[in-house]
Amino acid sequence: MADKVLMKGNEAIAEAAIRAGCRHYFGYPITPQTEIAAYMAKRMPKIGGTFLQAESEIAAINMVYGAASAGKRAMTSSSSPGISLKGEGISYMAGSDLPGLIVNVQRGGPGLGGIQPSQSDYFQSTRGGGHGDYHLIVLAPASVQEMADMTVKGFDLADKYRMPVMLLADGTMGQMMEPVSLDLSIAEAPEKPWATTGTKLARTHNIVNSLSLVPEELEKLNNARYAKYEIVKKNEVMYEEYMMDDAEICVVAFGIAARVSKNAVVAARKNGVKVGLIRPITLWPFPTDVVAKAADKAKRFISVELSMGQMIEDVRLAVNGKAPVELCYRVGGMIPTPEQVLDAIENGGAKE
Amino acid sequence: MIVFQKPHALTDAPMHYCPGCTHGIVHRLVAEAIDALGIEGKTVGIAPVGCSVMAYNYFACDMIEAAHGRAPAVATGVKRSDPDGLVVFTYQGDGDLASIGMAETVHAAARNENITVIFINNAIYGMTGGQMAPTSLPGQVTQTSPYGRDVKACGYPVRVCEMLATLDGPEYLERVAVNNIKNIKAAGKAIRKAFQNQIDGKGFSLIEVISSCPTNWGMTPQKALEWIDEKMIPYYPLGVYKDRSAAKEENA
Numbered sequence: 001m002a003d004k005v006l007m008k009g010n011e012a013i014a015e016a017a018i019r020a021g022c023r024h025y026f027g028y029p030i031t032p033q034t035e036i037a038a039y040m041a042k043r044m045p046k047i048g049g050t051f052l053q054a055e056s057e058i059a060a061i062n063m064v065y066g067a068a069s070a071g072k073r074a075m076t077s078s079s080s081p082g083i084s085l086k087g088e089g090i091s092y093m094a095g096s097d098l099p100g101l102i103v104n105v106q107r108g109g110p111g112l113g114g115i116q117p118s119q120s121d122y123f124q125s126t127r128g129g130g131h132g133d134y135h136l137i138v139l140a141p142a143s144v145q146e147m148a149d150m151t152v153k154g155f156d157l158a159d160k161y162r163m164p165v166m167l168l169a170d171g172t173m174g175q176m177m178e179p180v181s182l183d184l185s186i187a188e189a190p191e192k193p194w195a196t197t198g199t200k201l202a203r204t205h206n207i208v209n210s211l212s213l214v215p216e217e218l219e220k221l222n223n224a225r226y227a228k229y230e231i232v233k234k235n236e237v238m239y240e241e242y243m244m245d246d247a248e249i250c251v252v253a254f255g256i257a258a259r260v261s262k263n264a265v266v267a268a269r270k271n272g273v274k275v276g277l278i279r280p281i282t283l284w285p286f287p288t289d290v291v292a293k294a295a296d297k298a299k300r301f302i303s304v305e306l307s308m309g310q311m312i313e314d315v316r317l318a319v320n321g322k323a324p325v326e327l328c329y330r331v332g333g334m335i336p337t338p339e340q341v342l343d344a345i346e347n348g349g350a351k352e
Numbered sequence: 353m354i355v356f357q358k359p360h361a362l363t364d365a366p367m368h369y370c371p372g373c374t375h376g377i378v379h380r381l382v383a384e385a386i387d388a389l390g391i392e393g394k395t396v397g398i399a400p401v402g403c404s405v406m407a408y409n410y411f412a413c414d415m416i417e418a419a420h421g422r423a424p425a426v427a428t429g430v431k432r433s434d435p436d437g438l439v440v441f442t443y444q445g446d447g448d449l450a451s452i453g454m455a456e457t458v459h460a461a462a463r464n465e466n467i468t469v470i471f472i473n474n475a476i477y478g479m480t481g482g483q484m485a486p487t488s489l490p491g492q493v494t495q496t497s498p499y500g501r502d503v504k505a506c507g508y509p510v511r512v513c514e515m516l517a518t519l520d521g522p523e524y525l526e527r528v529a530v531n532n533i534k535n536i537k538a539a540g541k542a543i544r545k546a547f548q549n550q551i552d553g554k555g556f557s558l559i560e561v562i563s564s565c566p567t568n569w570g571m572t573p574q575k576a577l578e579w580i581d582e583k584m585i586p587y588y589p590l591g592v593y594k595d596r597s598a599a600k601e602e603n604a
Contacts, residue, residue, distance in 0.1 A: 024432060050432040054425065055459035062422040062456070066429020069416045070396070070438070074429065092419050196414035196430065198394040198438055205363075207408045209417040 004179035009147045009169060012180050013103055014039035016148035017075055020155040020186055022101070023049035024074040026063035028056060028082060031115045032171040033105035036077040057082040061089030061102070068098040069208040071195030073155050077103035079171075080121050081112060083129070090164055091130030095210030097225070099158035101151065102136070103167045105174040108333040116333025117171035119255060122310035125168050126284040133222055135229055137165045137236065138283040140254040144178035146281075156187045161232055162194075168283060170306065172256045172335065229285075238281035239290055243269060247276030249345055250294045252315050253304035254280050256335060261304045264341035275345050283311070291318035301325040302344050304336060359383035361392045365409045372566040372573025374530045375403060375472065378543075379410055381536070382443065382470060385544040386413065389551065395439045396430050398423040400453075402445035403478040418442075421453020424460035427467045439550055441468040447477045450486040450510050457512070462521040464555035468546045471512060474563040475584065482568030486510045489587055494568070513560050513593040523555035525593040529562035531580040535590070554597055562588055 007015070014036045017025070025040040037053065044051035050067075054060035060076045067074035078086060083104045093100055106121050108114040125138045137157050139150040147169060154165040196206050212218040240258075243265055244250065253261040258279040268275045278294060280287050291314075295301070301319055303312035309327040316325045328344035330336045358364075361383035369375045386392050395413040399405055401420035408415035418426040423442035431440045449457050449471050460467065476494055477483040483496040487509045491500040501509075513525045524546060528539035539561055546557035562584050564576035571579060592598075 024429070026429065052428070052432065055455050058422065059425040059428075059456055059459065062419065062425035063429035063432070065418070065422075066398075066416065066426035066431075067433045068429070069426070070430045070433035072433045074433075088419055089422070096417075196396045196416055197434070198396065199392065199412070199414055201393040205412055206414045207417070208415075209408055211405060211417055 004181050006177055007144055007180050008035055008175060008177050009144045010035035010105065010174040011039050012144045012148040013077070013151045013167065014043070015182060016151035016184060017101065017155070018043060018047065018049070019182065019184055020073065020152045021189055022073040022075050022155060023047070024064070024067040024072050025050065026052050026054050026060040026074070026076050028054050028060050028078065030079045030082045032107060032174050033077050033079050033103065035174070036103065057085035058088060061086040064100050065089055065093055065096070065098060068093065068100045069096070069196045071192040071197055073159070073189060075101040075103065077105065079105050079107045080109050080118065083121060083124065087130035090136070091128070091132050091134065092210050093164045094128070094134035094136070095132060096208050097162045098164065098208065099162055100164045101154045101158060101167060102164060103169065106168065106170045108331065114333045115171065117256060117306060117335060118331065118333060119170055119257060119306035120308070120310065120331065121168065122283065122305070122307060125166050126286070126314070134225065135284050137161070137163065137232060138168050139165065140168050140281060140283050141173060142255050142258050142279060144173070144176065144180045147173060148180050148182065148184060152184045152186055157236060159189050161228060163228070168255070170256055233285040236282060237285050237287050239287040240279040240281060241290070242277040242279065244276035244278065244294060246274050247294070247298055249273065249275040249300045249302065250298040251275060251277045251302045251304055251341070251345065252280070252291065252311065253277065254283060254311065257304045257306055260336055260338055261341050263338035264345060267338060267342050268345045271346065273346060286314045286318070288314070288318040291315055292320065295319045295322040299323055300348065302328050304328045304341055304344070306335060307331060359387045361386040361412050363410055363412045367410055368406060369403065370567040372564070372576060373403070374563040377530045377536060378470065378472060378539070378561050378563065379407065381540045381543050382441070383411065384540060385547050388544060389547055391439045391547065391551070394437060395441065398427045398430070398440070398442040400442070400444040400448040402448045404443055404445060404472065405479065407443050421448050421451070422456055423448065423453065424456040424465070424467070424469065428460060428465050431465065431467050435466065439468070439547065441470060441547070443470045443472070445472045445478070446474065446485045446487040450512050458516070458519070461516045461556050461558065462519050464521040464523060466550055466553060466555050468550050469556070469558040470543065471558055471560045472563050473512070473560050473588065474565040476565050476568045478565050478568055489583055509587065511588060513558070516558065517593040521556060522558065522594055523596050524549050524557035527560040527562065527588060527590050527593065529580055529585060529590055531562070531564065531577040560588070562590070
């Protein structure tokens with residue numbers, strides 16, 4: 001096993017991105033993810049890369065759009081209010097079929113909200129976030145190790161499917177320190193014959209574009225993109241099942257909420273309660289089949305979230321009425337305690 | 353004997369511009385500069401949102417369509433991806449560059465980003481049917497200033513070259529026009545210089561091209577060209593607003 005180093009989640013993202021071959025980072029300062037920019041500012045000039053502090057979140061995502069058009073592994077990072085601003089550029093990236101990594105270290109909202117952890121951008125992330133029909137692949141790490149692993153995975157998936165990928169973390173994941181192995185498995189970036197790297201007068205011009213004024217053609221493009229999404233749904237769902245074999249109660253949680261929930265599941269098991277945890281690692285595509293299968297046996301579902309109940313809609317869609325789905329939550333920067341989740345497991349009912 | 357032909361850097365796609373529109377002239381000048389400098393194979397152009405949104409079909413080099421106003425940010429991303437290998441230009445109208453994209457314009461200039469910006473100032477939003485632009489003249493009648501631009505209610509036009517000239521960043525700023533042969537020749541020279549500056553690594557060059565929009569100005573093409581002389585140029589004087597290299601030489 002490779003040596004581990006102690007790192008902050010945000011730093012692990014930055015280092016993993018560099019190791020994944022990202023040499024173009026564009027960002028704008030916002031708490032609680034600024035360590036990513038700071039790390040990039042320090043490292044990129046030393047390795048021939050680009051760190052650029054953009055004039056705005058909007059400019060930053062459009063710089064990613066440009067570098068991605070030119071075939072580079074490019075990324076930006078921000079936190080909730082900044083991601084809203086990037087929504088325009090993310091939609092254009094999706095519409096132009098451009099790869100790229102967008103990191104959202106979520107904080108409480110809406111509006112300026114707070115700077116403490118949150119998972120209340122679940123809808124925004126999994127439903128696209130900007131205008132038009134599109135999806136992002138949304139990765140939800142639950143440890144500093146996964147912050148690094150999912151960063152690498154994010155670049156690989158973005159290139160593989162030519163679509164933007166979002167790493168959806170939260171303030172806790174960004175700020176906490178854990179040992180992390182940087183012995184990461186990195187796939188080689190594929191050839192990008194579509195990229196705008198100059199024709200060299202050897203081919204007709206490449207065009208990166210999301211405009212299509214003929215309705216029949218735009219419909220065709222949307223259908224083709226959704227056919228691609230079906231392949232992603234088939235091949236790329238990631239999740240963790242914990243003590244689910246005989247579970248009569250199923251907790252569903254991701255990120256920091258999953259870590260809290262795991263403690264509660266262990267405590268409940270000690271009390272003889274047959275409870276397990278499904279932890280979606282990809283929020284889109286959501287592990288619908290896994291939750292649906294669990295609903296064949298489980299009598300109750302509990303969605304544990306740092307939001308007013310967003311993922312619960314996907315859980316309900318998957319459970320499809322076969323069992324009640326309850327919500328256990330805290331918001332505004334608050335995090336549920338294991339005791340709160342244990343209480344929800346043992347005593348039921350949606351409660352704060 | 354060939355005496356006149358289409359520049360190599362333009363494709364054969366028929367342009368969609370209105371009769372009498374000067375976009376075609378400026379496209380040609382840009383393509384001629386690319387041909388003259390032999391850079392088509394390493395040039396990437398960024399099209400805006402506006403009348404020239406489909407410029408990506410007309411230039412034979414690699415092209416990117418940007419979101420409204422974001423072309424300088426997109427150009428920055430492209431240029432930083434291969435600073436020595438690529439030549440990057442944006443082609444933007446007044447609404448794109450001086451209204452919704454003002455921040456991107458100012459900061460690309462402040463960074464002295466090594467790109468070339470072609471800025472079409474025709475004092476109107478053309479694509480959407482003739483609304484007031486940030487550069488519409490005081491009193492100018494448009495669809496959204498039907499009683500004439502009232503400066504008390506909607507402020508004064510923005511003089512982009514003069515404003516950017518206050519920054520230390522940009523290398524080269526020049527305002528030209530394309531309403532007569534003499535001005536067109538000068539415009540071609542300025543555009544070529546703006547590309548040459550980038551090749552020489554000098555930094556941000558912006559050429560503001562005073563252009564006409566007969567359709568939305570409600571004029572014949574010829575009258576529109578005259579209106580440039582009568583109304584536009586007095587408010588937007590032609591000339592070089594910044595030439596840092598020349599200034600350095602003078603001071604040397």
